[in-house]
Amino acid sequence: MERVTSWIARLVFVFLYLPIAALIVYSFNSSEVSYRFDGLSFRWYAELFRDQMLLESLRTSAIVGVIAALLATVIGFLTAFGLVRFRVKGRGFFLGAILIPLIVPEIVLGVALLTVFSTVGVPTGLFTLVLGHVVITLPLATLVLMGAMSSLDPSLSEAATDLGASPWMTFRRVLFPLLRPSILAAFMLSFTTSFSNIVISTFTSGVGTTTLPLRIYSSLKTGLTPELNALGTILVVLTLGVILIVGVSQMRRILAGPRP
Amino acid sequence: MTTPTAPSGRRRSIPNLTGYVMLLPAVAVIVLLVIVPLTVIARDSFAISDPLGGNLGGFTFDNYGKLFDPVYAKTLGYSLGMAALNAAVCTVVGYIVAYYIANRPAKTQPVLxxxxxxPFLTDFLVRTFAWITLLGSGGPFITLLKLFGVEATSFVPSQAAVTLSLLYAFLPVAIFPIYASMRAIDPSLREAAADLGAGWWQTHARVFVPLSAPGLASSVMLTFVPTLGVFVIPVLLGGGKDPLVGNLIVTLFTEFRNEPLGAALSMVVLVLMLASVAGAGLLLRAAGRRNARAARNGKEGTA
Structure with missing residues (x-):
């Protein structure tokens, strides 16, 4: 039986990569139609960079992603620092509150935000997109940074204090350098989450601020083009880049918890 | 390292406001962008709507009543079924994969x-339309079937494509928490179970499943209700024929502009999610108590 389940597990890994493999192979197909393979070409990649609408939405997604990820990382850092390194009454309550967006289904959060924005009279656009993306990335950034901060050896900052460093010096010279990889991880994961978000964006984007996923979605409704396969392949490669930057061991700690 | 370092006693003994001030921005985000909006749609879900779906205020249960109309009830029922199926398959397959990974050598585990x-971090839409490439007309799957003499043109749109793509979208989310709790299980338990004569089935039913209960509960929680809210997959791979609750919510808010009804439907999804979180919590507490009792009994037995 163990052999059977092992084989199932191996097949699942094949299952995880079949669509990605098809995507990559077909992105190099020079043929206009997917049912004929005419040979290798970079034609669709070149086509991609001529698509003004697509590039425009790429720009929107990049701007929203960077701002939202920066905000989430900064606010998440403050939150994690406050919760881990200060004596805060009702710590569990605060932590629970900050994790609410992870529990509320995204679509509910999306319509709730849309309702409030339209009630208050805030026009949808870059601003509302950023706000929506901060909400969903903040818990993520906070958790990543809390994990990193609680695994720091407290004697390090005590040693710095004993050696006469001011709290600010201790932070700048000891804590910050130690936390830098995790800060980068929090930023990268927040950016990736924002960049690929479609649910929140559906309700918070406005005219002229179509994000890349929204653009892809609307063009998919009329049919899949080889150009989109090329775009998908680039996004897969970028995902690999993010994983490399964050680092495998850190990624593992974030998704599968600390070493038991 | 013999002196017990009073956990940063000096630092923590300063009961200053700095800690609270640091929490302020996050609290502001949660209150203004989560609590307030959710309260507003909770209120809207009881509002009276005019024939065009406009919000007239007031108080009524009509919106919830309307959800029992055959049109909506059918989608709700179908979605709950699909979500339950997806959560069950994700959790069972996730368990098998997590067990497999956790039992590889320490060096292979990170690779797996x-x-x-x-795939988990790859753009959700890319992961979804990759299935169109794979199963659509002229795709590798159709070509393969033709080699075996099976005549087929395309599997997109189809119910099968929707089901597969939902599984594909949520499987990683199920694997991580199960793996996390599986990794914490002492590997010698497997040998102990085998030494005591437990077969494969018994070892899993009595040892691994109970001990990985937190991961299994998280897996169900993270796949069941979230599946209800998906709207991209039914459109792209199902041709929009069998909408999920997510599609209904999007339509009610962006096309019909019937906010009260959309709000009521959203509240149903939210309450289901809260119920599943609470359910998982209760289940875990019961499991924790049982494990503690078992440990205590075990100790008494050896004493």
Whole structure:
């Protein structure tokens, strides 16, 4: 039986990569139609960079992603620092509150935000997109940074204090350098989450601020083009880049918890 | 390292406001952008709507009543079924994969985990339309079937494509928490179970499933209700024929502009999610008590 389940597990890994493999192979197909393979070409990649609408939405997604990820990382850092390194009454309550967006289904959060924005009279656009993306990335950034901060050896900052460093010096010279990889991880994961978000964006984007996923979605409704396969392949490669930057061991700690 | 370092006693003994001030921005985000909006749609879900779906205020249960109309009830029922199926398959397959990974040598585990992380972090839409390439007309799957003499043109749109794509979208989310709790299980328990004569089935039913209960509960929680809210997959791979609750919510808010009804439907999804979180919590507490009792009994037995 163990052999059977092992084989199932191996097949699942094949299952995880079949669509990605098809995507990559077909992105190099020079043929206009997917049912004929005419040979290798970079034609669709070149086509991609001529698509003004697509590039425009790429720009929107990049701007929203960077701002939202920066905000989430900064606010998440403050939150994690406050919760881990200060004596805060009702710590569990605060932590629970900050994790609410992870529990509320995204679509509910999306319509709730849309309702409030339209009630208050805030026009949808870059601003509302950023706000929506901060909400969903903040818990993520906070958790990543809390994990990193609680695994720091407290004697390090005590040693710095004993050696006469001011709290600010201790932070700048000891804590910050130690936390830098995790800060980068929090930023990268927040950016990736924002960049690929479609649910929140559906309700918070406005005219002229179509994000890349929204653009892809609307063009998919009329049919899949080889150009989109090329775009998908680039996004897969970028995902690999993010994983490399964050680092495998850190990624593992974030998704599968600390070493038991 | 013999002096017990009073956990940073000096630092923590300063009961200053700095800690609270640091929490302020996050609290502001949660209150203004989560609590207030959710309260507003909770209120809207009881509002009276005019024939065009406009919000007239007031108080009524009509919106919830309307959800029992055959049109909506059918979608709700179908969605709950699909979500339950997806959560069950994700959790069972996730368990098998997590067990497999956790029992590889320490060096291979991170590699296998990265293999799960890559599709997980890949853009959701890319992961979805990759299935169109794979199963659509002229795709590798159709070509393969033709080699075996099976005549087929395209599997997109189809119910099968929707089901597969939902599984594909949520499987990694199920694997991670199960793996996390599986990794914490002492590997010698497997040998102990085998030494005591437990077969494969018994070892899993009595040892691994109970001990990985937290991961299994998280897996169900993270796949069941979230599946209800998906709207991209039914459109792209199902041709929009069998909408999920997510599609209904999007339509009610962006096309019909019937906010009160959309709000009521959203509240149903939210309450289901809260119920599943609470359910998982109760289940875990019961499991924790049982494990503690078992440990105590075990100790008494050896004493």
């Amino acid at each position: 985990l990265v293999l799960v992380i890559i």
